[in-house]
Amino acid sequence: MSPTRSRAERDAITVEIMFALVSGGFLGAAGFLVLGSAVLWAGLPGAWKGPWLTAGAVVGGGLFVFQVVRVLRRPYVASGGRPSARDVVWRSGQPSQPGRTSPDS
DSSP states (O other): OOTTSOHHHHHHHHHHHHHHHHHHHHHHHHHHHHHHHHHHHSOOOHHHHHHHHHHHHHHHHHHHHHHHHHHHTSOOOOTTSOOOTTSOOOOOOOOSSTTOOOTTO
């Protein structure tokens, strides 16, 4: 255990890792199912089924790795820190000056 990280920071990192693995699993499974469904419903010849499923597994595995790396490489912003340019900052929809409306309202 690292003495420099608080319990909340360790929990936040654990949540990020689990999110990366679960979302990567869903994305990889979806990629495999898209290509694997062709084997079931397209009526491919028997000689094509094995290579087609292998290609689906490679695409699904690649999508899984891509999603895990993409999520885990996001910059971690500790509570109280400034968000980076890539973080989403929600606008409240309120006008910037009291008494004035925003142009899109």
